[in-house]
Amino acid sequence: MKLILIMFVLLFQVNAFAQMAVAEIAVGEASVDKDKFVIDDAEMESLGGDQKSLSNELIDILRNDFVFYKHKFNNVDYSDKGQASYSKPNLTKWKESGITYFVASHISSSSGGIKAEFKAWSVLTGKEIFTQTFKIQRNNIRHMGHQIADGIYRAVSGKTSIFNSKIVFVSDRGTHGKGTVKELYIMDFDGNRVEKLTHFNSVVLSPSVAPDNSKIMFSVIASHKEVSRNKVRIIKNIDLKMYDLKNKSFSTISDKPGINSGAIFSSSGDLIYLTLSFKGNADIYEMQVGSGKMRNVTSHYADDVDPSITQDGSLMTFLSNRAGRAHIYTMDPSHPDKGVKRISFVGQFNSAPRFSPDGKDIVFSSWIDSGFDLYRIAADGNNLVRLTKDFGSNEEASYSLDGEFIVFTSKRVLSRSKAVQDIYIMNRDGEILGQLTQDFGSCYSAKFTN
Amino acid sequence: MFSATMTDQKFTRNFMISLGVHLLLVLVAYIAGSTILNVLSSNNNVEIIRSSIRVDVVGMPKFTIKELKEIQDEPIAKAEPEVQGAKLETTVKDEAQDVIKKDDLVIQEKGTKKKSSFMNLITDYSSKKVSASENKKGQIKSSNKNLDSLIIEGNRLSKGSALVGDYTNEQTSEFSAYVQTLPELVRVHWKLPTYLMNQNLKCKIAIYLSASGEVVKTDLIETSGQNEFDARAEKAIRDASPFPKPEASVAPRLANSGIILKFPL
Numbered sequence: 001m002k003l004i005l006i007m008f009v010l011l012f013q014v015n016a017f018a019q020m021a022v023a024e025i026a027v028g029e030a031s032v033d034k035d036k037f038v039i040d041d042a043e044m045e046s047l048g049g050d051q052k053s054l055s056n057e058l059i060d061i062l063r064n065d066f067v068f069y070k071h072k073f074n075n076v077d078y079s080d081k082g083q084a085s086y087s088k089p090n091l092t093k094w095k096e097s098g099i100t101y102f103v104a105s106h107i108s109s110s111s112g113g114i115k116a117e118f119k120a121w122s123v124l125t126g127k128e129i130f131t132q133t134f135k136i137q138r139n140n141i142r143h144m145g146h147q148i149a150d151g152i153y154r155a156v157s158g159k160t161s162i163f164n165s166k167i168v169f170v171s172d173r174g175t176h177g178k179g180t181v182k183e184l185y186i187m188d189f190d191g192n193r194v195e196k197l198t199h200f201n202s203v204v205l206s207p208s209v210a211p212d213n214s215k216i217m218f219s220v221i222a223s224h225k226e227v228s229r230n231k232v233r234i235i236k237n238i239d240l241k242m243y244d245l246k247n248k249s250f251s252t253i254s255d256k257p258g259i260n261s262g263a264i265f266s267s268s269g270d271l272i273y274l275t276l277s278f279k280g281n282a283d284i285y286e287m288q289v290g291s292g293k294m295r296n297v298t299s300h301y302a303d304d305v306d307p308s309i310t311q312d313g314s315l316m317t318f319l320s321n322r323a324g325r326a327h328i329y330t331m332d333p334s335h336p337d338k339g340v341k342r343i344s345f346v347g348q349f350n351s352a353p354r355f356s357p358d359g360k361d362i363v364f365s366s367w368i369d370s371g372f373d374l375y376r377i378a379a380d381g382n383n384l385v386r387l388t389k390d391f392g393s394n395e396e397a398s399y400s401l402d403g404e405f406i407v408f409t410s411k412r413v414l415s416r417s418k419a420v421q422d423i424y425i426m427n428r429d430g431e432i433l434g435q436l437t438q439d440f441g442s443c444y445s446a447k448f449t450n
Numbered sequence: 451m452f453s454a455t456m457t458d459q460k461f462t463r464n465f466m467i468s469l470g471v472h473l474l475l476v477l478v479a480y481i482a483g484s485t486i487l488n489v490l491s492s493n494n495n496v497e498i499i500r501s502s503i504r505v506d507v508v509g510m511p512k513f514t515i516k517e518l519k520e521i522q523d524e525p526i527a528k529a530e531p532e533v534q535g536a537k538l539e540t541t542v543k544d545e546a547q548d549v550i551k552k553d554d555l556v557i558q559e560k561g562t563k564k565k566s567s568f569m570n571l572i573t574d575y576s577s578k579k580v581s582a583s584e585n586k587k588g589q590i591k592s593s594n595k596n597l598d599s600l601i602i603e604g605n606r607l608s609k610g611s612a613l614v615g616d617y618t619n620e621q622t623s624e625f626s627a628y629v630q631t632l633p634e635l636v637r638v639h640w641k642l643p644t645y646l647m648n649q650n651l652k653c654k655i656a657i658y659l660s661a662s663g664e665v666v667k668t669d670l671i672e673t674s675g676q677n678e679f680d681a682r683a684e685k686a687i688r689d690a691s692p693f694p695k696p697e698a699s700v701a702p703r704l705a706n707s708g709i710i711l712k713f714p715l
Contacts, residue, residue, distance in 0.1 A: 022656070023625065024498045024710040027633045030682070033641035072644045100643065157644065346510050368510050375510065385518075386511040429515045 035100040035156070037073040039063050042116070043086045045108040054114050054141060055107045061145030062103070062152070064190065065163050068405070069153070071427050073101075086119060094123045101156055103130075113137035116144075120152050130155035142192055162400045165189045166449040167407055168197075168207045168216055169423055173441030182444065184218055184243070189400075189448070191423075191436035197243060198250075205238065206262050209449045211269045216243045217253065219261035240274060254287065262306050266313055273297060273307040273316065273333065284318055286333065296336045306352055309333060310359030315379060317343075317353045317362050328353045328364055330379060343381030352396050355379070356403045356428070363387070363397040363406055374408055374430070387430035394424075400448045404428055407436070407446040625700040629709055632693060636711060639689035642682055651679045653713050657687055659704040665691040671710060683713040 039062050042055045066075050076099060086104040094102050103120045113136050120130035130152050136144045146163040153161035166186050174181040184198040184207055198204055200220050207218040222239040225232055240253040240260040254260040258277035265272055272287050276294075282303040287294045298304040302322035309316045316333040319326050328344040331337065344350050347366035354363050360379055365372040371393030377384045387406070388394045397408040404427060411421040421442040426432045437443045513521070654672035657665050668687055673680055696704055 022707050022710055023629050024654075024712060025629050025633055026712045026715045027636050027640055027683075027686070029714045030640045030642040030647070030686075031637075032647060033643050033682075035644055366510055384511060386514045389514045389517075431516065 032072065034070075034072060034074045036076050036098055037066060037101045037103075038076045038094065038099050039066065039103040040085045040105070042105040042107045045106065047107065047109055047114070050138075051107075051109055051114050054136065054138060055116070057141060058107075058114075058116060058136060058145050058148075059105070061142060062149045065146060065149035065161075066153075068162065068190070068425070068433055070433075071404075071429075071431065072157075086117070089119075089121060091121060091123050091126055099123050101129075103152055110135050116148070118148055118152070120155055122156075142188065146188065160402055162189045162402060162405055162448070165400060166213075167191075167423065167436065167446050168209055168449065169437075169446040170204050170207065170218075170444040171437070171441045172444075174201075175441065184216065186216075186449075187436070189425075191434075194437075194440070206445050207447055208264045209447060210265050211267055211450055213449045214245055216245065217241070217263045217265065217272065218243070219259075219263070222255065224255070253289075254292075258282075264307055264309060266309060267311045268313075271313075273309060275305045275307070277303075284316075297333050298331070298340075299336050304329075307333075308354045308362070310355050310379075311357060312359065315355075315359060317355060317379070319351060319353060326350050328362065328377070330362075330381075341381070343377060343379075344384075346384075347375075354398050356399045357401055358403055361428075363399065365395040365397065365408075371411070374406070376428075387426070388432075391432065396445050398447045399428070401450050405433075405448075407448060409444055409446060411442075624697050625703055628694075628696050628700055628704070632690075632709065632711065635693060636686050636690045640683070640686040640713065642679065646676065646679050646682070649676070649679075651676055652715070653680050653683050654710050655680075655683055655687060655713070656708045656710050658706075658708040659693060659696065659701075661696070661698075661701045661705065663691075663693040663695045665693070666705070667708075669708075674713075679713075683711075686713075687711065 039059060042059055044052060044055055047055060063075060066073055076097075085102075086106040089102060089104055091102065100123055101120060102123050103118065105119070106117045108115050108117075115133065116136055117133045118130065119128060121127065122129050132148070132151055134144050134148060150161045150163040153159070153163065166188055168184065168186045170182045171185055172180055172182045174183050180203060181201055182203045182205070183196055183200065184204045185194055185196050187194040197216070198218075198220075200222075202223075203221040205219040205221075207216050209216055217240065219238050219240050221236055224235045224237055226235050227233075237255060237257060238259050238261050239255040240263050242251045242253050243249075244251070253263070253272070254274065254276070256276055256278040259275055259282055261275055263272050263274035270289050272289060274285055274287060275282050276285050277283075281301060282305050283299055284297040284304050284307050285294050286297050297307070297316065298318065298320070300320065300322055302320055304318050304320045304322075306319040307316055308318070314332065314334075315330055317328060317330045320329050321327075322329075323342060325347075326349050327342055327347070328350050330339075330341050330343055332339040343362075344364075344366075347368070349367040351365050351372070355361070356363070361376050362379055363374060363376050365374050372395045373389060373391075374387040374394045374397050375384060376387055387397075388408075388410075392410040392412045394408050394410045397406050399406055405425055406428060407423055407425050409421050410424050411419055413419045419442070421444070422438060422440070423436045423443045423446045424432060425434055425436055436446075651674035652672070653670065653674040656669040656671050658667040660666045665687060668684055670680055670684070674683075
């Protein structure tokens with residue numbers, strides 16, 4: 001009996017001890033410990049005055065490019081002047097300073113320009129991660145600078161940067177007099193090297209870039225002659241056109257009566273999705289680029305416009321007023337009206353939904369108070385977040401290829417009769433990085449190239 | 451006759467002894483079984499304390515991501531475990547403050563609080579007049595305020611209504627309240643270089659605290675496979691130390707059993 005009682009007491013004690021739970025709790029996601037990045041002044045060898053200025057300009061381009069990724073890198077403004085950093089980098093010293101990546105260059109004279117040798121090191125591992133030589137002239141310095149910066153960025157992160165990306169946009173700077181003229185332009189991602197692409201003397205709308213960057217599709221208000229009872233009438237129509245960047249030639253993709261606009265390419269480039277209104281109300285159609293063969297993607301009595309599609313083509317987002325107000329929907333574009341799902345339920349007027357490259361998020365603009373602001377929502381309709389506030393009226397957002405940046409237009413009313421609208425760039429979390437256009441008329445519909 | 455009576459008494463005594471022994475055996479078997487199960491399944495003997503973030507969207511968000519991050523990044527200065535005697539007052543005060551904290555956790559205590567779900571908020575809202583006559587004015591008022599805030603402002607971080615476990619024990623409640631404060635204090639120091647971000651790496655570290663809140667020992671329970679990641683997680687803990695001084699009632703548990711911190715989730 002005594003034995004039983006002892007066992008009983010012991011078991012109780014062991015049981016009580018075993019039930020003393022260990023608490024587990026999640027800390028949550030880490031914040032980014034930004035890499036400290038040094039792009040050192042160039043080691044120069046026997047350079048003339050213009051070559052020295054070219055070299056300094058090149059280093060400035062590289063440093064400026066990396067500022068765009070300031071959410072990832074702390075660009076340390078530190079020069080190792082006179083320390084032969086290219087040939088004999090003092091990595092130990094950099095490590096002690098907490099530097100993670102170090103870029104050095106050796107620039108010498110070359111016919112018509114300079115020869116620039118670049119090296120980058122991971123200071124933590126002591127390994128050389130990038131080495132390349134470039135021949136640079138005055139007329140290609142920005143292009144080459146972005147290429148070098150992209151090479152270094154790839155070596156550091158293993159991903160493509162936006163440094164080689166361009167931005168297509170529409171501007172009304174050609175407007176003189178009453179008739180508005182909006183033409184198509186293209187510029188570097190940082191707002192430099194702006195080039196005019198169209199001279200229609202008309203209104204160009206909603207450009208879209210082919211996946212291989214060889215073509216740009218856009219709509220234009222075109223004039224068509226219509227002969228009726230021996231009378232010739234001029235009819236205005238929104239036609240869809242394609243510009244071949246290589247051949248610098250234009251072709252008409254669709255000129256059906258009504259709207260032919262909001263066109264985008266599929267990721268393969270052989271299909272386009274566009275809004276047509278030749279049947280009365282606006283619907284989204286899929287068109288084969290070569291044959292022009294079409295089929296309905298949406299077929300609803302309400303207006304469906306502004307398609308955007310994921311890279312794998314499995315999900316499309318668009319704007320529709322089928323609920324009474326303009327709201328955002330998603331669907332499987334493989335069959336007409338397949339799996340249509342409304343994902344926005346708030347906002348007085350939503351517009352221009354655009355997928356992020358990974359297809360997880362959609363950025364769009366929504367009217368709030370007295371202007372538009374930009375918002376981001378997950379493709380399944382969750383996680384609605386606001387990106388802009390107290391920054392003018394912000395619209396027409398579009399993601400960069402790496403999904404890290406968003407370009408958008410922002411309008412500021414200066415007086416009752418005057419307003420300016422420019423293109424800005426921010427990171428995906430809404431941190432404004434800068435203004436890309438200035439004194440360039442009112443700018444619209446900015447889109448990154450691929 | 452006499453012999454029959456003796457047999458009955460003997461039978462009754464033997465029956466009672468047999469019943470007692472059987473009951474004892476069943477009890478011993480039950481305790482032994484549960485003990486063995488507890489010891490064998492030590493992994494299940496983990497009290498998971500979850501932090502909750504609830505975002506209610508009934509209008510377009512007023513705050514930008516940047517503003518929300520600034521709100522979330524405000525660390526809790528000091529752990530304030532719930533005290534039994536001042537329970538109602540503390541509850542009212544906390545809810546009336548309407549402060550948005552990322553890791554707010556509503557702890558259910560049987561018989562003292564009811565589940566603070568959205569439906570309950572609606573119910574409170576609709577029964578405002580009836581409830582106002584009860585002695586819970588502050589609580590009702592704050593519930594209404596919560597609902598008003600949800601309806602008017604939308605998409606904001608609310609206190610959350612996720613409930614984890616049955617916290618019937620005051621000591622457990624104090625322990626949980628203390629543990630909930632730790633993630634925010636560690637997260638301030640929890641940083642990774644870009645190359646370790648978005649790699650889906652995870653690790654678990656057990657920490658043991660002294661009575662003054664200092665980290666006396668850390669154990670890497672589960673590695674991420676990346677030394678740098680594990681080291682950064684441990685550094686975050688060390689940098690956050692000392693933590694607020696725990697109540698005397700929970701200090702032994704923090705020192706002996708420790709707490710497992712999961713990086714990131």
